[in-house]
Structures are given as structure tokens and as C-alpha cells.
Amino acid sequence: MKPILATALALLLAADPAWAAERLRYVALVDGGTPAGHQLVETGEDGVTRVEFVFKDNGRGPELREEYTLAEDGTYRSYRVQGESTFGAKVDERFSRDGTRARWRSTSDSGEREIDGVALYTPLGGTPAGFSVALGALAEQGDAGLPLIPSGTLRARPLAEAVVENGAETRTVQLLAVTGIGFTPQFAWATTGERPRLFAFIFPGFLQLIEEGWEASAAALEAQQKAEEGKALVDLQRRLAQPLPGTTLVRNARVFDSERAQLGASADVLLRDGRIVAVTAAGGGGEADQVVDAAGRVLLPGLFDMHVHAGRWDGGLHLASGVTTVRDMGNDNATLQQLMQEEREGTLLSPRVVPAGFIEGESPMSARNGFVIEDLAGARAAVDWYAANGYPQVKIYNSFPRELLGDTVAYAHEKGLRVSGHVPAFMRAEEVVALGFDELQHINQLLLNFFVTPDTDTRTLERFYLVAERTAGLDLDSKPVQDFIALLAQKQVAVDPTLATFEFLHQRDGELSPIYVPVEDHVPPDVQRSRRAAEMDIPDDATAARYRESFAKLVEFVGRMYRAGVPIVAGTDEVPGFTLQRELELYVQAGMTPAQALQVATWTAAGVSGTRGDRGSIAPGKRADLVLVDGDPTRDIADIRKVALVIKGATAYSPAAIHAELGIRPFAEAATVEAAAR
Secondary structure, three states: OHHHHHHHHHHHHHHOHHHHHEEEEEEEEEOOOEEEEEEEEEEOOOOOEEEEEEEOEOOEOOEEEEEEEEOOOOOEEEEEEEEEOOOOOEEEEEEEEEOOEEEEEOOOOEEEEEOOOOOEEOOOOOOOOHHHHHHHHHHHHHHHOEEEEOOOEEEEEEEEEEEEEEOOEEEEEEEEEEEOOOOOOEEEEEEOOOOOOEEEEEEOOOEEEEEOOOHHHHHHHHHHHHHHHHHHHHHHHHHHEEEOOOEEEEEEEEEEEOOOOEEEEEEEEEEEOOEEEEEEEOOOOOOOOEEEEOOOOEEEEOEEEEEEOOOOOOHHHHHHOOEEEEEEOOOOHHHHHHHHHHHHHOOOOOOEEEEEEEEEEOOOOOOOOOEEEOOHHHHHHHHHHHHHOOOOEEEEOOOOOHHHHHHHHHHHHHOOOEEEEOOOOOOOHHHHHHOOOOEEEOHHHHHHHHOOOOOOOOOOOHHHHHHHHHHHHOOOOOHHHHHHHHHHHHHOOEEEOOOOHHHHHOOOOOOOOOOOHHHHHHOOHHHHHHOOOOOOOOOOHHHHHHHHHHHHHHHHHHHHHHHHOOOEOOOOOOOOOHHHHHHHHHHHHOOOOHHHHHHHHHHHHHHHOOOOOOOOOOOOOOEOEEEEEOOOOOOOHHHHHOEEEEEEOOEEEOHHHHHHHOOOOOOOOOOOEEEOOO
């Protein structure tokens, strides 16, 4: 690819020498230094800046070409981006400003507005080069912030500086926390001076995008960024966490019996030092140091999200939604170890973390998390490391060599670890179940069982498009489907379908993601807008109808598995909190009762994750991981969004306070923890 790209650029520059007036190249690195793409930014003497951005990881990623001109105040005068998104959707977006009139159009929205003064358009499908434009325009505004089009205000706060070296050349760069887009800050390394521009964009544990020639500085910048982010996160936890020393009485709560999937009579629940001491009839709880008047609300065990890739800024959305335990299904090992340590120490706003060790095979399309192995010795060494570090399971990924799979699964079982994962390329789900998989991730990985041939490379986008195209025509009553479900049930292979995540299979441009439809009025306008962009290429109404029918059958398939006795666990692999709520709604659509869906996210999850000994139900001796909910989610699963209070061990959290911190309008009036009258 590189020689072709170089030739194309050489021809382009020869045809238009003005384009080469100013050139800046960035390289994208994953796994601590593996090249995975680039960004080329060139500004010609004609004043037009052209950007090429390509990033490929795990067999997918965006390819974008951007052009823009700037006004004197540093904001966009004109803007255009075209290309493909991560999952192949067409990107075609433009903006222009003529005097006070601003106009924009993307594949998912359009608008026109009178703008008085400085304002910056925020592209939906833009490249990281947009950081340079935003930082330059912000520098012109000072502390006042930069108004955004269509809405919001952008601000940047300097956190630290670093001196980087490139041979004999040195440079001072600054770390900025950028706020005003999304729920949490974004971090960028920028040059210093009157008009800063992007030097590096680092997503710790995953991506390092940095100016070419300075790659050797990336690791040190990442370490410093993690330290600075840590300071902000410690402060966030300090402000939002309410310690519960001594004893706490949750009075007059209707307690959900997760083992039996039924709601009990009103009760008092006594807590001491992060554990449940007693569950008694209402009025019999006695005295305590603190009291929560549940006022007849429903008390659930803390919810589990069984499929996340944990990030240090995710905890607020999880906890505010009642998620007190997450299972990490693949991460940079050092990043996850740090996150888990911070959670145990109480310095990080975070649910508890159950880790799954990621093992991938070496290939040009490998995901670069965890361990990437080439032989059985490498696979066994990975299993040994995860076993020694207390991981209860490993996750096999797409490029894992099929010839090593059986021995690796057996070795993991010998070490006491469960085995789950994707179905490796050129294999079918039935084969990995026969080799001893204890669990399968993602509904598409199961349905591919009926569509792949020995030549189908499911490391490509085929793993999504095949399922979208062909599930609509699949007879779920056919013998192959029935036999497969029976096999899963007979072997008690757990399934983590992540249904809500896969609604992107049918979402069209301009339609709000179904994850956000029920919460649209609560989240910031920029979040609403960003989630109206399609991820799949759906060219016409006939294709859209077919993809919708396919998704409906995915939901039905999950219901059939559940009724056959296949253990289902609720995971997301998407935006925290809101996605789990949508996942449970889809389980109800699949035929579960609301109480059964709640059981899946508590009792079943605790069993599959090996944590039922201390969580998953409300019983004496277990951790005081509790969720107080307005309404009755055992009758109407939508009430799961009305979280009034969350207790995680010896700490209470107000979802309303967390949501206010994230720019989200609360869903329920907060229940308070009051000092007991003496």
C-alpha cells in the first residue's frame, strides 16, 4: 500500500505544485509502536488545506479525505470531507460560511443558521486535523471559549508541558484538556506559541497519532498524559463519592430477588463497611449511622455489564446507570492493570472490573491488544501470565491460528481459566464449541455459523455485512439452526450477544441510534447529532428493509436461545450505561420478562463471571452493591433508567450529580443518604 500511496501523491504534487507549500505528516501507532495508518496535512499557496487520514486496526477503520479553507479568525470558511467510516458507511459532509450565513450538510443532517461573530463548525466525520483548527481558533478567543456550530462551546485548559527530542531537534509541547464535545474531556498534545496546532493525539493503551519523526517520544507522552488524566480523575471521584462509614440502613425498599427473578415485599437492608449485614421486614432494620429512605422504591443488586473495553473516563456513565461490575473483554494489559489498581484503591470513579485476557494471532489484520502470538509456546505463555495475574478467563480473537486452538483451549482449562471469544477466521462457531469454548461473544459471530464458507475471511467487514444481508432469509426453524441452539444448550455455552451494539446494522443516516432514542432529551445536542450518522453502507430502501428484518431475527434468535436454556449475559461493547439499558429492553423484545432480563444482568452474570460468592444478589455477607430505582423495572424494563441512588460497597453515588457533571439531564430525583437522628 505504501508504494502505491507514495506514487499517487507524487503525481498529485507534480500536477499541482502549490499543494506542497506546507506539509505535515503524522503516523498512527498501535500496540506501543505498530504502524496502523497515517495523516497527511498539506496547505497550498491557494490557501486550501488537504488532509488524508487512513487508520486500520482489527480489519477495519476510516479512510477520509478532507479539504478546508480558514477565515481570518481561524474558523472554517469552507469545509468538505469524503470517504468511508470505520464500518464502511459513506462519509460526505460540507460546510460553508458567507458573512453571517452558515450552511452545512452531511449524510445524516443539514442546517442553516445566522451566526454573529466567531463560531467553529464541528464536523461529524472529520479527521484529527480538526484539532489543529480548533486549537488555533481557540487561541484567538482566550478564556472566553469558542462557540460551536451547530451548538455548544469549546474550551481548552493546559495541563502540562513536555520537551521532546528528534535527534538534535527539541521542541516544547503542551497537553490540553479540551471540553465542550461529548461527555468527558478529550486530550491533545499541541505545539506552543501564539497559534498552537496538533502535535500528538494519544488514546492511552490503544492509539498514538504523532508527527512523523517524533515517534520515539510517544511512549513518554502517553505516560505523562495518563498521570495528568489521573489527577483529574482523582478529583472527580473525590467530588462525587459519598463515603458510608460504619452502618447504613436502606429503609422500606422493595428488594429484587435475582435468584428467583421476582420482586419481594418491602424490607430494610442493613449495611456495614461495604457488606450486607441483614435483610429484614420493613421496620425491623434497627438503628444505623446513616439512613436511606427508599420510600418504597425498588432495590436491585448492582448490575453487570459483561462486555466492555474499560477506559478510565467510563466510570461515571456506568455507575449512574447502576452498573457496579464490568467485565473487560480485551484491553492493553498495562492500562487495564493500572485502572483496576486505581479502582481498588478508591481513587477512580469506576465499577469493579472482572478481567478477561485477550489473545490474538499475528496477522496483518490483528487487533493489537493483550498478547499477539505466533505459536503454541506464545499462547501458553499468554495463558500463564493471565492465570498468574488472577484473570478468570481468556478471550480468543479473530486471527488466532486454528491449528493452535484446541491445544490452547485445553491448556487454559488446565490452568482453571474459562475460554471465550470471537470465532477465528475460516472457522465456524460449531467448531470452536466442539473444541471447548465456554462462551461466545457477539450475535454476529453465532449467525456467521450459517453463512461462512471455508474461504470467508471474517476479519474483514464481511463479518458484519454477511449477517446484515443474509439473516433475513434464514429459517430459524430449520434443522441446522435448531441443532446449533441445542448444542449450545447441551454444553451450557454462555452467549454475550451485545444486541444493542448491533443495531448499527440497520441504522440509516439521519436516524438516531436506538440506544439514544429513549434518552434523547437528556443528552447534549452534540451527542444527539453525532449519533445520527450511519455506520453501515445502506444504499437504498430495499437494503434498509432487509437489514431491519435481519436484526429482528437476531433478536428472535437470542430469545430462542434463552428459552432453550442457553445462558445469556448482558454486555454492550458500546457507550457505557445507556447501552446496557437498551440491551435489557431488547431481551424483553426477545421474549424475556423484565424480571428475567434483570436476572440476566445480575444473578446470571455473577455466575458466569465467577463472582456470585460476593455479588449478584441482595443477601447477607455479599458486597453492598445496590441500585435504588424509581418505578418498577420488573414490570416496565424502561424504568431501569430511573436510578435514584447507587451504592458500591462503602460508597454512595448520586446518579443525578454524576449526570450533571457529564452534561446529562437527570432521570430521577436523587435519594439521599442522611445521618441518623440520635
